[in-house]
Structures are given as C-alpha cells and as structure tokens.
Amino acid sequence: MTARLLPWLCLAVAALFGLAIALRLRSHDVPLSLTLACALAVAHVVDRTAERVIGGRAWxxxxxxxxxxxxxxxxxxxxxxxxxxxxxxxxxxxxx
Incomplete structure (x- = not known):
C-alpha cells in the first residue's frame, strides 16, 4: 500500500512547494506567466527529487x-x- 501512495505523497509535497513559490512571486507583482513557469519548475524538481530520495530503494x-x-x-x-x-x-x- 505504501508503494501506491508514494507517488501521490511526492506530488502533494511538490504542489505545496510550487504553491508557496507562486504566492511569494505574486506578492512581488511578477507577471502571471513567469509565476506559473517558476511554480511548475519548482514543483517538478521537488517531485523528482522526492521520488528519488524516498522511492530510491525501488529502483x-x-x-x-x-x-x-x-x-x-x-x-x-x-x-x-x-x-x-x-x-x-x-x-x-x-x-x-
């Protein structure tokens, strides 16, 4: 069961990091397109890193x-x- 939940856990953590970056950038009046690009990039990197660190034993x-x-x-x-x-x-x- 843990193996099935792991990708979802990594994705949830990544989404939270991406959202945190987006909120910080929006408070500085960064354009929406740049905010979205940065938030998605951070979310992707956090997701891949979390999957490698936490799920590295499965590979x-x-x-x-x-x-x-x-x-x-x-x-x-x-x-x-x-x-x-x-x-x-x-x-x-x-x-x-």
Missing part, C-alpha cells in the same frame, strides 16, 4: 563501467532476464 541503477562515463539505466519492476538485459546495455552502450 535498480546500472552504470557504465568506463571511467568518466555518466551513462546510466534505471529500472523498476522488471524480471531477472530483463534486468540482465539492461545491465548489459549499460556496460556496452554506443555513446562512447
């Missing part, structure tokens, strides 16, 4: 073993065969 990350390469694959809810496929893909990707 498996495979990184390229080459030194200095930043390529990574994040998977969730896959079986052993598909997990192995993504592990091999991360180790042998074509963007080197």
């Amino acid at each position: 498996t990350t495979y990184r390229c073993p080459a030194p200095g390469c930043l390529f990574e694959v994040r998977v969730r809810g896959v079986d052993a065969g598909e997990s192995r496929h993504w592990q091999e893909t991360a180790a042998n990707h074509p963007t080197h």
Whole structure:
C-alpha cells in the first residue's frame, strides 16, 4: 500500500512547494506567466527529487563501467532476464 501512495505523497509535497513559490512571486507583482513557469519548475524538481530520495530503494541503477562515463539505466519492476538485459546495455552502450 505504501508503494501506491508514494507517488501521490511526492506530488502533494511538490504542489505545496510550487504553491508557496507562486504566492511569494505574486506578492512581488511578477507577471502571471513567469509565476506559473517558476511554480511548475519548482514543483517538478521537488517531485523528482522526492521520488528519488524516498522511492530510491525501488529502483535498480546500472552504470557504465568506463571511467568518466555518466551513462546510466534505471529500472523498476522488471524480471531477472530483463534486468540482465539492461545491465548489459549499460556496460556496452554506443555513446562512447
């Protein structure tokens, strides 16, 4: 049950942060379009960060073993065969 509520919890926290930013910007007479853009950007960043921090245990990350390469694959809810496929893909990707 907790796994089903986690995305909604992250979204609610993100919405509250976005609303707080929007209210602060509106009190300084910032145009509505800029206020909306900033509030949505903050909400998106908070949502993604909260999901990674709180729900990070549910993801498996495979990184390229080459030194200095930043390529990574994040998977969730896959079986052993598909997990192995993504592990091999991360180790042998074509963007080197």
